[in-house]
Amino acid sequence: MELTERKKRILKSIVDEYIRSGDPVGSKYISGHIPDTLSSATIRNEMSALEDMGYLYQPHSSAGRIPTTKGIRTYIEGLMEDYKLSLEELSVLNELLDFKVGEFGKLLSEAARAVSHLTNYTAISVLKPPAERIERIKAVHIDDSSYLLIIRCSGGKVKTKTVNVPHCTEEQLKTLSAALNGALTGLTASEINLNVILDTEAAAGDATHLVTSALRGINDLLGTGTEEDVQVQGLTKLLSYPEFYDVSKAKGVLEILEQKHALVNRLTEGMPGRPNIVMSGEGLTPEDASVVFYPITVEGQTVGAIGVIGPKRMDYKKVIANLEYFASGLIDGLNGTGEGRKQDEQH
């Protein structure tokens, strides 16, 4: 069956009302709230058809209808109206960007706080500093029980660390350096897996006993610096929505927010420049919840994300408009001409 224009108008009206109230929507209500003048009986026929087509469902036989995930997605992708940001919403971002003295992480979590405040949903900000790649490694002999590990990372940064071992010779360290360079060049810390370790050990010859401590040192060095971080703003707002009055439902959402590492990965893997929407039943999102997010990119690389988590029936147009505005504002601010900002030196 085809999704006629009239069916679309009815579907839009149902989703609008469902987003507003959270309750199943009946035919009579719709009859009075669409441009067409149709009796509730006709609406019932259309709703029945929409149900057959998978856009709606009934929680029980004598209730109104609720849009399915498919129904809401169709709504988002073409039926809903545009949302005009209010003056308040526009000014908050400008103030924020004016105030961009702090580092990016703080700016991002402040932006999330603003989004949470403006949309009345819980906001998430996620920080994922780009992983440093190994460009060159050298192990320099200090004495027979210690050597200096030197790594040049992508971007030219050099890091060093002394490593203590039971015994090492200059010869062994040369072999070690060669083995490490061969196996690790171009990798990030998280890409050093068992295979890589075994390869390195195989290549290390008579320096095999030094590999483990060297890898540990490398891992330490690469792991240093800003860590990935998740900030949740306005958590209590989530509990204001009836779908989470049931504690077990609320728990489901909080569990998602607790898995910070998974959250960072998921949100930074999204498509940049457009809204990413994950609804319950798709991916890891818990029942009745929905996540909308925008990755933040600098020079093509995703360094974080900003998003909103709320009930599946959230006001998508408002949320998307706000997130889009903040995300693009942040991205412009970060990529824009660095107009002679702060220079720190520490002696």
Place this chain on the structure above:
Amino acid sequence: MELTERKKRILKSIVDEYIRSGDPVGSKYISGHIPDTLSSATIRNEMSALEDMGYLYQPHSSAGRIPTTKGIRTYIEGLMEDYKLSLEELSVLNELLDFKVGEFGKLLSEAARAVSHLTNYTAISVLKPPAERIERIKAVHIDDSSYLLIIRCSGGKVKTKTVNVPHCTEEQLKTLSAALNGALTGLTASEINLNVILDTEAAAGDATHLVTSALRGINDLLGTGTEEDVQVQGLTKLLSYPEFYDVSKAKGVLEILEQKHALVNRLTEGMPGRPNIVMSGEGLTPEDASVVFYPITVEGQTVGAIGVIGPKRMDYKKVIANLEYFASGLIDGLNGTGEGRKQDEQH
């Protein structure tokens, strides 16, 4: 009336059982669970007396009794048994300290994660980097529209920043330097309030127009570095306890956890070296909840705290034992001889 030994045994038994079940405790149950052999009628008399003395209360006239805040406090301060840490609990800390490669913040939040895991309550870790005090300020002329701001902080660290202004002369900068030194020496960033600003402006004479931008620059410089931070671990565990099945109660607790700044201050103001316990009805703790925490000190200065938030009827002996162990372990680890750990250099 006096709190006799027998009353203490009864009170202890009531609190023990209340902590276990969360339900009001009846006289019959106690009769079978204290060393003394007493009928439930006698227990009832004693319980009635304990109620008059303010240790117990009845939620309604035909229910058992629940300990009051006073009752629980008395229990904590002398009645409860010691808790022996299990082997598992002991080994987790040791692993953690072995693994102390990361910075303090990460170590602290990992400790909180462990505490949450071991106690089955929600754990909080709070990081409060000691505020840097201003020791000396100098404003050095670069050209007529910019100057260099130099601050020496407590600990000898020097920070600089160029400040752009519409117009400035060497003379004005000298006046400015004197005014800033006079007004700000010994202060931290957060102590620069309106009074201080007005004093500075008054002292600045013909350099008044430079004060605002200078203060902004100073604020930026001092604010740089690690920020205060709150990490919450095992949040969902909170929702496992019946007292928070009601969403409005849960909301009360989450609200506390959202006020991160207040939380940092409150938890770092506690007495070091012993358990600080704030129960509902005392201070900001929400209904039915209780917070136990230990500040973490380095060289006499509080740099953070680790704590647990849970139902008022939480297992205090277990929580205190765990927190005490982790807090003292962290403090020892931080203050202990820094046995030649990592050295990073960045060129």
Place this chain on the structure above:
DNA sequence: TGTTAGCACTCGGTTGAGGTGTCTGCTAAC
């Protein structure tokens, strides 16, 4: 004087019946 047994009373919680309102599906007429 302290302890105990017995009894009436209180009160929250549960269960089940009855009533109500909303919404649907179906049918017949337009």
Place this chain on the structure above:
DNA sequence: GTTAGCAGACACCTCAACCGAGTGCTAACA
């Protein structure tokens, strides 16, 4: 293709009855 009307389904609310845990009180006992 659209509409009016009607019977049926079903969640939800209210109310009364009942149950049971637990108390306070009193009288008897050691």
